[in-house]
Amino acid sequence: MQRRKRPEKVPSILTRGPNADGTEPDRYNRSAVREALTEMYSDGEGCVICCYCETRLAVKRQAQVEHRKPQKHFPQLKNEWTNLHFACGDCNGTKDERWDDANPILDAGIDNIECHLRYRAPDTLDFRIHYVTRRGKTTICHARLDREALEEARQGIYCVVQRYLMELIHLPGGTSTVSETSLAKELPGKFSGAHGSYLRFLWESYGLPILEKD
Numbered sequence: 001m002q003r004r005k006r007p008e009k010v011p012s013i014l015t016r017g018p019n020a021d022g023t024e025p026d027r028y029n030r031s032a033v034r035e036a037l038t039e040m041y042s043d044g045e046g047c048v049i050c051c052y053c054e055t056r057l058a059v060k061r062q063a064q065v066e067h068r069k070p071q072k073h074f075p076q077l078k079n080e081w082t083n084l085h086f087a088c089g090d091c092n093g094t095k096d097e098r099w100d101d102a103n104p105i106l107d108a109g110i111d112n113i114e115c116h117l118r119y120r121a122p123d124t125l126d127f128r129i130h131y132v133t134r135r136g137k138t139t140i141c142h143a144r145l146d147r148e149a150l151e152e153a154r155q156g157i158y159c160v161v162q163r164y165l166m167e168l169i170h171l172p173g174g175t176s177t178v179s180e181t182s183l184a185k186e187l188p189g190k191f192s193g194a195h196g197s198y199l200r201f202l203w204e205s206y207g208l209p210i211l212e213k214d
């Protein structure tokens with residue numbers, strides 16, 4: 001999970017209020033809302049990421065509008081901008097109507113995620129995500145962030161970074177040659193992409209520099 005900046009401007013479709021007969025129609029899945037969520041969860045490469053598991057999603061086919069506070073318990077928040085996120089089918093489906101009032105699931109638009117969820121040091125080869133607070137525990141439990149597919153995705157990122165580190169070791173000439181390698185230049189864009197929180201964690205663990213793009 002990673003912190004995301006929510007666009008300040010509320011999509012106007014969400015501010016219309018109830019119909020004349022007092023009913024509140026579903027507006028959360030309208031195109032203007034999805035566009036605003038696309039901005040919030042963009043991976044910078046034409047897709048978006050899931051607010052919980054950071055999996056890359058095609059905007060039209062895969063990104064589902066997620067109510068952090070479930071509609072069943074908070075029907076009055078179904079069109080509330082700050083309650084809406086993009087999630088993958090796995091996270092959205094498994095979370096469903098679950099809600100813990102005492103220790104609510106983390107909010108990507110508000111919470112400092114790193115205070116609640118951690119990764120273990122790279123050398124441990126532990127690709128799981130771990131909680132450090134009760135809200136972190138709720139988040140892992142409700143969105144099933146301990147599922148195997150996510151560990152495999154992080155392992156894939158670990159391998160890419162390891163290859164990069166090996167390149168660095170074998171490159172002659174030190175940092176001037178490092179600046180020519182693509183992985184370092186594509187950052188920090190990739191930190192906001194798929195599994196970006198893990199990539200950032202590895203990058204910082206190894207003390208690697210972030211280089212300016214040409």
Ligand SMILES: [Zn+2]
Pocket residue numbers: 050051052053054055087088089090091092
């Ligand atoms: Zn997900």
